[in-house]
Amino acid sequence: MGRHYDLAVVGAGIVGLGHAVAALRRGLTVAVVDRASSVNGASVRNFGHLCITGQEGEARAYAELARELWLTLAPEAGFWLRESGTVVVARADDELAVLEEFRERRGGHGVRILTPAEARERVPVADGVALGGAFLPSDLQVDPREAAVAIMRWLDAHGVDFFWQTAVVGVETGTVHTTRGRVAADTVVVAVNHDVDQLFPGIAEAHGIQRCGLDMMLVEAALDQPLSAPLLTGWSLVRYAGFAHTPSAAALRERLAAEQPALAAMDVNQMYTQRPDGTLVVGDTHYRGADVTPFQPEEAFALLLEQTRELFGVSELRVRERWQGVYASAPEEFLVAAPAPDVRVVSVTTGIGMTTGLGLADRVVDELFSGAPGSLLPAGAARAR
Numbered sequence: 001m002g003r004h005y006d007l008a009v010v011g012a013g014i015v016g017l018g019h020a021v022a023a024l025r026r027g028l029t030v031a032v033v034d035r036a037s038s039v040n041g042a043s044v045r046n047f048g049h050l051c052i053t054g055q056e057g058e059a060r061a062y063a064e065l066a067r068e069l070w071l072t073l074a075p076e077a078g079f080w081l082r083e084s085g086t087v088v089v090a091r092a093d094d095e096l097a098v099l100e101e102f103r104e105r106r107g108g109h110g111v112r113i114l115t116p117a118e119a120r121e122r123v124p125v126a127d128g129v130a131l132g133g134a135f136l137p138s139d140l141q142v143d144p145r146e147a148a149v150a151i152m153r154w155l156d157a158h159g160v161d162f163f164w165q166t167a168v169v170g171v172e173t174g175t176v177h178t179t180r181g182r183v184a185a186d187t188v189v190v191a192v193n194h195d196v197d198q199l200f201p202g203i204a205e206a207h208g209i210q211r212c213g214l215d216m217m218l219v220e221a222a223l224d225q226p227l228s229a230p231l232l233t234g235w236s237l238v239r240y241a242g243f244a245h246t247p248s249a250a251a252l253r254e255r256l257a258a259e260q261p262a263l264a265a266m267d268v269n270q271m272y273t274q275r276p277d278g279t280l281v282v283g284d285t286h287y288r289g290a291d292v293t294p295f296q297p298e299e300a301f302a303l304l305l306e307q308t309r310e311l312f313g314v315s316e317l318r319v320r321e322r323w324q325g326v327y328a329s330a331p332e333e334f335l336v337a338a339p340a341p342d343v344r345v346v347s348v349t350t351g352i353g354m355t356t357g358l359g360l361a362d363r364v365v366d367e368l369f370s371g372a373p374g375s376l377l378p379a380g381a382a383r384a385r
């Protein structure tokens, strides 16, 4: 800890690692401090779906930048990434309507409408389930178990210093205070996901940051063919901003809630990714609060499994793992705050950090080191605490 760094990053998830990557590429010296012994937060607990097309506004800009960064990093850091696109399966006319409207807005290049047969060729849903669908060719997929870990190892091999099992207890300009002493750095980025409230409660309160808990499973299923891409359903169409802002999305949301109240009550986003070993990542539910209960109701898993059997027309599913993921949730999709000069608190405050985090981080590092006024900071944020 005797060395002085250009940048100290608190948090070794994808958002913190993204800042380290951006700084390293600019020739800066970097330290990363994390209280865990390796990468094990939301950045390894997700679907690995880089849902670029479904984003809007600021999120879309970060996602598109992140797409380029992911494509460059995968061969450099040596992790699995596929240019899979995304398949959305529509099981009702109102889901097709949302997809048609989305295609109108984005154009046929980014959104290709699929016939039932074309959808069935791409993903092994049961016969007769798909009324149609869409293919979003720009989207990407990584294996969440390995991608962030590989980026961390690549950074380590390129001279970034990692301080593990080292909790940060306070941050000020020029210094990170930890349970093992001080880290000195010209600039500090705090990227601790939902734990912003532990270090900066005032910022967390001002931005309405809560925790969002999710129930997830890893499942073995005897499918007719592999999933060629991450698979979204109608539940995803009322969630990601790009789809959810189409005119037909409100009616779809109402219909889903009326027909499937148990799933709506669990705020389900029924979606799937298939890892390179063939296992299916199945999810998910959402529950929010200042804390989230650690007690995951079996009913949530039972409902997700029932939906999975129906969608793929399989009777046998073997659950290999269950886990809970947590991410920061707030009315805005991103938090960038400056509690002190040359200190930034950065969090993706909805479930799109794998998609957008690398792009957001690149922009923050640009702003910190270019000397330009903080374009990412909302007016007045520079003094917020």
Ligand SMILES: Cc1cc2nc3c(=O)[nH]c(=O)nc-3n(C[C@H](O)[C@H](O)[C@H](O)COP(=O)(O)OP(=O)(O)OC[C@H]3O[C@@H](n4cnc5c(N)ncnc54)[C@H](O)[C@@H]3O)c2cc1C
Pocket: 010, 011, 012, 013, 014, 015, 016, 017, 033, 034, 035, 036, 038, 039, 040, 041, 042, 043, 044, 045, 046, 047, 048, 049, 050, 051, 166, 167, 168, 169, 191, 192, 193, 194, 195, 198, 199, 214, 216, 283, 284, 324, 325, 326, 327, 347, 348, 350, 351, 352, 353, 354, 355, 356, 357
């Ligand atoms: C179940 C689930 C599914 C998801 N699916 C997707 C998806 O498919 N696509 C997508 O784009 N996004 C997805 N997301 C969202 C995405 O995973 C997150 O937005 C992203 O991983 C957040 O990254 P992070 O670096 O901010 O947080 P994390 O990965 O949680 O890292 C934060 C780190 O900060 C450390 N830390 C906290 N406090 C301190 C402290 N005081 N001192 C030191 N270290 C500290 C923690 O130990 C942790 O390592 C999903 C999230 C979940 C939970």
